[in-house]
Amino acid sequence: MSDSQLKLPASMDKTPLKPPAVTALAVNSLQLPSSAAQQLKSSGSATGNPRNKCALKPGYSLMSWIRLCNSGADLSGTGGRVVPVSRSELALHNQVNDAWMAIRGKVFNVTRYMDFHPGGIDELMRGVGRDATKLFDEVHAWVNYPQLLGKCYVGPLKDNVAANVETDIIRPPPAPTELVPRFDWIQQRSELTLCFYTRRMANPGLLLKRKDASDVGLEVRVQLGSIWHVFSFKLSAAVVWPPKAVRVGPETGKIEVVLTKQVAEPWQTYGSQEISKLNSTCDERLTYEVLNCEVFNHDSFELCLQSIEQSVLVHLPVGYHLDIQLPLNGELLERSYTPVPHNCLLSNSEQIDANASPSIRQEFLIKHYEKGAVSSELKQLQPGATVQLSLPRGNFGLSALEAHRNILLLAAGSGITPILSLLRPLLKRQTNRIERLQLMYFNKTQADIWLKDKFQALQEADERFTCKNILSEAGGRISQELLAPLFNKQQAESFSFVAVCGPTGFNTAAVNSLRELQLKPDQMHVFQ
Missing domain, CATH: 2.60.40.790 (Immunoglobulin-like)
Incomplete structure (x- = not known):
């Protein structure tokens, strides 16, 4: 996973990026203050920097969005009903193919708006699944969002709903009874x-x-x-x-x-x-020290951390991640990484104290980016240095896979790390035993493939698992044509569930392809 976007340690998960570009047409439609409108018309960008613009695909202009809003399509997904939304319900809708956000007490379903957003999908995803009011005000508070997203309105955020809501509002079903250990x-x-x-x-x-x-x-x-x-x-x-x-x-x-x-x-x-x-979203941090930091391949490195004085032991839920936080020039930088299972690292992990409990350690494979502030700093850490880790974070529901015996895993580059955490639980599952588990791993070159020998060994040990490496230098790309043979419903072994993780562009292309192949939202999970 790249570290091109940095995270704040407090209320926001990601550091604000540049405001998205707005076309002259958008200026006329969204009722901007005259001074801001004049600036945008002259520069084509909310900041006066045209590089902030995101090229939209043909057919996804503002006028195309207006036509879609006037087409009668159910953009809110509620069938025209106004439904109060709790914060816990809002948090569940946090994926590209199921995206809700709250602005000033109003919840909008922005799933269909993703490809129309001038700032790009990445920018919009920063506010999905939560109250994005603060983020919205920092980036483009002047936008007339009620007009722009009116057809996407789901209902009021439940914290802001009066106790005597009108009886004609259809309420969501009651939340399930809380599970207490x-x-x-x-x-x-x-x-x-x-x-x-x-x-x-x-x-x-x-x-x-x-x-x-x-x-x-x-x-x-x-x-x-x-x-x-x-x-x-x-x-x-x-x-x-x-x-x-x-x-x-x-x-x-x-x-x-x-x-x-x-x-x-x-x-x-x-x-x-x-x-x-x-x-679980609290800002508590755990202190870890560096045990080992070594080169893994030409652009990646291994990082092994251990709880200070071995006083804390952490086991992550399957598919969850941790935020690593470290100081730089008076600021705190933070980035999300998924630890790899303890048997994945191929070099010095075997040399670390064999008596230490594995769960006292957290081990990472991290791709280094030349302009990535966090990965560059982490790569230089020496044994004994300390960093701060968040509590485990995530929204992956393992139960969503329980009914499926044929599961496809799509990973690109360092997006393989959350996929790794699925392999053992799925292959060891006793109830509704897995019949077929296939990994399609996308990379640029052979040299970029992580853990190739590990996947080969697993493939030889368990005939239900297969790994197919797809290289972009050889013309391999995620596409509907590539995936279509895997979803032939006439065959008993057709895949019925897909887990996806990679850069946002890869995730979006995968989801779009799967939609074209008639997969429903509950048949896929995208790790963000």
Whole structure:
């Protein structure tokens, strides 16, 4: 994944880019202040810099958008109804093929507007799935968005809905009952096992934290979607840190933390606990130190991090990522990266302390960009240097794949990293066992392919998995023609679900091709 866009550590996930370009036609249609209109007419850009413009595809001009709005098409997706939207519901609609955003208390479905946006899809995606008011005001507050997006209006953001909403407004179905982990414990003479039960395909995350030097204080956080369920334990007696074993079942939803007692004897009780909740989007940061930073190939490097004093252990839900934050010239730079499974790195990872618990470490493969501020800084880190990591973030629902036995994975370049996290859970799945799992990996040249030997070994070990490398230097491109043979519904092994990750242009081309092949939104997931 590139680091061409940097992220802020606080309320915004991404650093604001340049305001999008606006054509003279848009100036006339969107009721700009006269001074701003004059500037835009003369320069063709919101900043006076014509390079901010994004070339639109033929048929996607402002006039084309107006014609679409007047065509009677259901751009809101609600069938003409006004539906109040909660923030949790808004957060679910955060993909190119299912994109909602809120501006000043109003929620708009901007899915169909993506290709019409003068600033490009990348720019619009920065506000998708959340309240984009602040971002909107910073970039182009002067735009008459109610006029431009009126036909895309879904309804008011629920925080802004009065208690006595008119009875003629059709409300969304009630939210499902919140899933709360159930706790239990078992022991042997020398061991204590803390058990947390969620549900099948819950895809839980886990954070363990040693709270004090007495070795009786332990914090266990179970991540379920956007919520952390926090269990603060005061154990009956001291245990050894780090845990002897940690098992997280993405399919079963069961978590086991096995701790070694410092004194081998039976306990009357595990101790006591306090339970609370924490939103996963909080700005808490975890300090990690660099264990290793080595060249991986001609434009990529390996980065292995370990929790300071090994006090924190993190297990990410399948398909989730972390934000790496580091200071530069008085500012904090932040970028999202997906850790790779611990058996993926090919060089020095085997030389790191074999006694260290793998989950105390986070390992990354990172592509270096010459003008990428974050990747350039990370590449120069020396052992012992420290960085800050966010809590795990993401929106991937493993349960969406449960009904599918033939799954296609589309990855481009460093977009392979979230795809890597899917391989083991899918191939090890016991219920509705996978029949066919195919990876189509797009790169420019042979030298750009990551983990080629690993994929070949997996292909030889499990006949259900195949990997096909597609090179742009040989004319390979994501397209409907390339994918069409894989979706012949007359064949039993036709793929029924697709996961996609790559640069935004690749993702958009993949989604458009899949739509043409009649795949529905619930048959695909795009990692952003």
